[in-house]
Amino acid sequence: MNPNVFGFKSNKEYLDSFIENLLHTNKTFYYYLNWRKITNNVNRFLEEISILNSLTKVSKNKLENEFVRIIKKYPKVVKVIPLLIAERLKNEKLTVFDSTNEKYLKLDFNHPIKNYKELIYVCKNLGILDLFQSVKDLYDYLLGVEVGLDTNSRKNRSGEIFEKLCFDKLSKSLGKKYKIVQNDKNFSLFPKLSSGKNKSKMHDFVIYSGKNIKYLVESSFYNVSGSKPVSIAESYIKLNEIAGQNGIAFIWITDGPGWAKMKEPLLLAMENIDYVVNFHFLNTLLPHL
Structure with missing residues (x-):
C-alpha cells in the first residue's frame, strides 16, 4: 500500500x-433494537393475541375450562403459546422433558390440538396459566418478550x-x-x-x-x-x-x-x-x- x-x-x-x-x-x-422486526413479530398474531387477552380477565377457578373452550373455538391461538415463553420453534413443534414423570411431552402447533389435558398440563407447568392471571395485556407483555429476544441479535x-x-x-x-x-x-x-x-x-x-x-x-x-x-x-x-x-x-x-x-x-x-x-x-x- x-x-x-x-x-x-x-x-x-x-x-x-x-x-x-x-x-x-x-x-x-x-444496533440496540430493531423495532420493525419486534412489532412485526407481535402484530402477525394480533387477532390471536386479542382472543387470548380475554383470559386475563377470567377467574382462576374457571381459567382452565375457558382456555380449552377458546382453543376449541379458535385453534389458531395455540401459535401464540411459544411466544409467551420466549421460544423460537423449528417446525412449530415444542418438546418438553417432564422430569416428574420422566417422559417427553410433544406439542405440534401445525395441527389442531387433540389432547387438551396434556396441553393444560404443559401450559400450567410452563407458568402460562399463571401468566394470564398476572398480566393485564398480552400485547404489551409480548412486546416486552420480543424486545428481550431482539437483544440476542x-x-x-x-x-x-x-x-x-x-x-x-x-x-x-x-x-x-x-x-x-x-x-x-x-x-x-x-x-x-x-x-x-x-x-x-x-x-x-x-x-x-x-x-x-x-x-x-x-x-x-x-x-x-x-x-x-x-x-x-x-x-x-x-x-x-x-x-x-x-x-x-x-x-x-x-x-x-x-x-x-x-x-x-x-x-x-x-x-x-x-x-x-x-x-x-x-x-x-x-x-x-
Missing part, C-alpha cells in the same frame, strides 16, 4: 494515525451495521461512477483462497466499472483483540494477491478498538494489501478511486 495516498511517508506513520482515528464503537441507533447486528455504514459511504461517493454490488452472487475469489471451499461465501462489495470488476471490498469491525482479526489479516493478504492476479484491486475497511493492541498484524496487512483503511481514512481514499 502506498501511504502517500493518505499524506504519510511510511506505513508505520500511517498506522499510528490509523490507530488514533479508530471508531470507539459502531453502535448506531439501529446484537452480536450479529454489529458486523451488519459496519457493513451498512461502509456501503452508504461507498454509494454516496462512488455510486455515480461505479456500480457497487453488495454480496455479489455472481463473483467470488474465496473458492480460490480456500482451494475450492467456501463456494457460497461472497464478498461484502464488488465494485464494477462497466462490466469489469475494478475493486473488491471487505469490511470488518473488531471490538476486542484476539486471534480472529489476525487470521483474517493473513487470509486477506492472500486474497489481495489473488485479486491482483485477476487485475482487481483489494480494499479492506476495518475498524474498532480491538486493533489498538494488534498493531503488528495490521502493519503487515498495510504492507501487503492494496488499501487498508478505517472508516475515517475511507474518506481520504474514495476521491482517488
Whole structure:
C-alpha cells in the first residue's frame, strides 16, 4: 500500500494515525433494537393475541375450562403459546422433558390440538396459566418478550451495521461512477483462497466499472483483540494477491478498538494489501478511486 495516498511517508506513520482515528464503537441507533422486526413479530398474531387477552380477565377457578373452550373455538391461538415463553420453534413443534414423570411431552402447533389435558398440563407447568392471571395485556407483555429476544441479535447486528455504514459511504461517493454490488452472487475469489471451499461465501462489495470488476471490498469491525482479526489479516493478504492476479484491486475497511493492541498484524496487512483503511481514512481514499 502506498501511504502517500493518505499524506504519510511510511506505513508505520500511517498506522499510528490509523490507530488514533479508530471508531470507539459502531453502535448506531439501529444496533440496540430493531423495532420493525419486534412489532412485526407481535402484530402477525394480533387477532390471536386479542382472543387470548380475554383470559386475563377470567377467574382462576374457571381459567382452565375457558382456555380449552377458546382453543376449541379458535385453534389458531395455540401459535401464540411459544411466544409467551420466549421460544423460537423449528417446525412449530415444542418438546418438553417432564422430569416428574420422566417422559417427553410433544406439542405440534401445525395441527389442531387433540389432547387438551396434556396441553393444560404443559401450559400450567410452563407458568402460562399463571401468566394470564398476572398480566393485564398480552400485547404489551409480548412486546416486552420480543424486545428481550431482539437483544440476542446484537452480536450479529454489529458486523451488519459496519457493513451498512461502509456501503452508504461507498454509494454516496462512488455510486455515480461505479456500480457497487453488495454480496455479489455472481463473483467470488474465496473458492480460490480456500482451494475450492467456501463456494457460497461472497464478498461484502464488488465494485464494477462497466462490466469489469475494478475493486473488491471487505469490511470488518473488531471490538476486542484476539486471534480472529489476525487470521483474517493473513487470509486477506492472500486474497489481495489473488485479486491482483485477476487485475482487481483489494480494499479492506476495518475498524474498532480491538486493533489498538494488534498493531503488528495490521502493519503487515498495510504492507501487503492494496488499501487498508478505517472508516475515517475511507474518506481520504474514495476521491482517488
